[in-house]
Amino acid sequence: MTLPILYSLRHCPFAMRARLAIFKSQQAVELRDVKLTNKPAAMLIASAKGTVPILVVSRKQVIDESLDVMLWSLGKSDPANLLLESAGKLPDLLAFIAVYDREFKPCIERYKAAKRYHEPNLVECRQACEAYIQDLEQRLSEHDYIFGEHESIADIAIFPFIRQFAKVERQWYVQSSYLNLKRWLNRYLQSGMFNKVMTPYPIWQEGNEIVVFCGE
Structure with missing residues (x-):
């Protein structure tokens, strides 16, 4: 099964909160850390905004607002009841x-x-x-x-x-x-959640080994 792809930047607060929600949702994504001074072509094709986070769920579904990424993740799975739906x-x-x-x-x-x-x-x-x-x-x-x-x-x-x-x-x-x-x-x-969310990874380039980021 192909994982959703998350374009991220380690210290960006918007990307950080997207990773926090993914962690809490216990979902798995392919994490691609990028440099905004050298944006990869695949990221710009996914979203012309060119800002992180960008979550590529499928060819037809791209989410490029951090709160929407959070809501997508927790909508899939919310074991800690962070949405307080009840x-x-x-x-x-x-x-x-x-x-x-x-x-x-x-x-x-x-x-x-x-x-x-x-x-x-x-x-x-x-x-x-x-x-x-x-x-x-x-x-x-x-x-x-x-x-x-x-x-x-x-x-x-x-x-x-x-x-x-x-x-x-x-x-x-x-x-x-x-x-x-x-x-x-x-x-x-x-x-431990913060340590996991802030783990440094190599900057992503085409052909790199896949980095899987997943929740607790």
């Missing part, structure tokens, strides 16, 4: 993720740029991010995960973004008062 919470989960995709991620990019280029608005950029971080801190003060005591797709969808936030001003983050957020983030960073 509780009917999927619309709430997707609305939450949309806010972080459309609003929080651009804030992080501005924050990262301010730090990288020593811009004078660093604190202002950090505080813009903190409006969202404070909401998470409040949620996580009440239960272990964002939507309750049970992990959901919302947790693994925004985890890569929070990881980025924590790395911008590492010392500031370590000394910050976001104790519940730190606990939540560390749980993921120290997990």
